[in-house]
Amino acid sequence: MMKKIWIFISLLLLPSLLPLKALQAKELSQYTAIRVQKASQFAQDEKLKEAIETLSAMELSKEYDKAFVARMLGVYHWQNSDTKSAIKELTYAVDSGLLLDEQAWITQRMLADVLLNEQRFKTALPHYYALVKYAPETEKIDLLWMRIAQAEYQIGNWSNVLKAISKRDKLKPEPDLAPLSLKLGSQLQLKQWKQAIPTLESLIVLQPEKTNWWRQLVGLQLRLNQNRAALNTLALADLQGVELSDSDRRLTAQLYAKRGIPERAAQELSKLSNAHTDVQLLAEQATYWQLAREWDTSIKVWEMASKYNAKYHWNVAQLMVQQGYYQEALVELDKVKQKEKQADVALAKVRSWYKLKELENALIHAKRAEGIEASTEAKGWIKYLTQLRRIDTSS
Structure with missing residues (x-):
């Protein structure tokens, strides 16, 4: 009203x-x-x-x-x-x-x-x-044109609103909240997405603290496939202290990921209210850190995720083996209980024991891997480790 x-x-x-x-x-x-x-x-x-x-x-x-x-x-x-x-x-x-x-x-x-x-x-x-x-x-004729815009807006004559605001702006060009709001509403009703962007930018200058203006601008930029501009808008809003919601942060993370900046995506997700308790969010963060080659950070976050869902012990163990944390990896591999992963677990243990120069244990797990699921990799390890053991025995 x-x-x-x-x-x-x-x-x-x-x-x-x-x-x-x-x-x-x-x-x-x-x-x-x-x-x-x-x-x-x-x-x-x-x-x-x-x-x-x-x-x-x-x-x-x-x-x-x-x-x-x-x-x-x-x-x-x-x-x-x-x-x-x-x-x-x-x-x-x-x-x-x-x-x-x-x-x-x-x-x-x-x-x-x-x-x-x-x-x-x-x-x-x-x-x-x-x-x-x-x-x-x-x-002051500008006030009359404003009255006309208000009346036309109330009865849904969107084009007439824009005409009235244009007349008003010629008489009083200084940006003002009321005419800009009417102009924006009419442009959105007429689906004038491109024209609405500068209107929203003017509103943001007048009310930089109003989150809704920033969100609407981002929405229009995304509608026009201006993903880079949308990301810049969200980043600027955050920089200026605008209170961003979890959905805003999630969108920012997605846009960073699309631009190939996974570490920024992970950082944005870490700011969500349930970032350290939601297992899916933890898995997403760990994945982004992994894509960013921040291996130790990824391991840490995967470990947090594994506390809520045991299936992520496998992700932790894989990275530990990759990064040479073999002793820790063996402990983590023992926590992997998925039946379909047991052959892979055994092979990971082979590599860990081998790197720790425990050839006997490595051979035992190579044979175990072959017994669970025959594979070229398991056969290759068995052959290689058997030869090494013979060399050690003969020497």
Whole structure:
């Protein structure tokens, strides 16, 4: 729901405050002028009810008098919180066409604002369009175009919103939150993704702390396949202290991974709220560290994952063997219980025992691997280790 639009009544909208001679100069009959002055005095004394009753009781014959009094009644009804009656009287005054140019413009402006405030957008719009067409030079037309944009937005005329904002921006080019927000909403409704990006960038300049602007910008950049730009936006938001959610961090990690920077992907995942308790997240981090060739860090994270799921002991053991931590690897290999991994486990133990110069144990596990699942690798180890043992025995 739109916030209430404050309506400011200029002195020109309160002709009842003018002296009697001034009223007569505007062609009011003497009968009307006298009663208008009386109603004006009531209004000044904050007796709106009496002011309204005085004007409503008048029997008028001249059309100009009727229009003049209708305008005053509209003002008083509005001040008395009787919006329905205010709209009725102001509409009559405007439609009469009998008020002087400046009087007519100000009256129509008040009518348009009251209608907008009452969310009668379609009824308010013709008045606003007329107002910008014939506005006095002293009026701030940019505010009227803003009112038009607000009304058009409420009834879903997105193209008209953009036209009105464009007119407003020509008169007042300084970036402002309200017109930019209307512009963005309309551009998104019209699927003008590319045009919406600079709008969001302007909003971010005005409200850099608002996470939603950053997220929407990233979303548009991804929609346009601007992955590098999306990553830069997320990185800049983080750098400026914007509070990123877990989903934002996960997206950042994915984008770093796509750019071939796995260590940054792992770092982003490590910032998630459940980064050290969610086994899947731990496995993802360990994989990224492994891709980054940060072997020791990867081992450490795989070990954390193995505490939650025993299947990851195999990942730990493989890297330990690869990095030459053979004694530790043998301990870890004993923890691998998956049946389908036992042949591979035995071969890994062969390599570890061999590197530790324990040829007898290495040969035992080579034969065990061959017994579990015959393979060229197992046969090769058996042949090689048997020859080494013979050489050792003969020497």
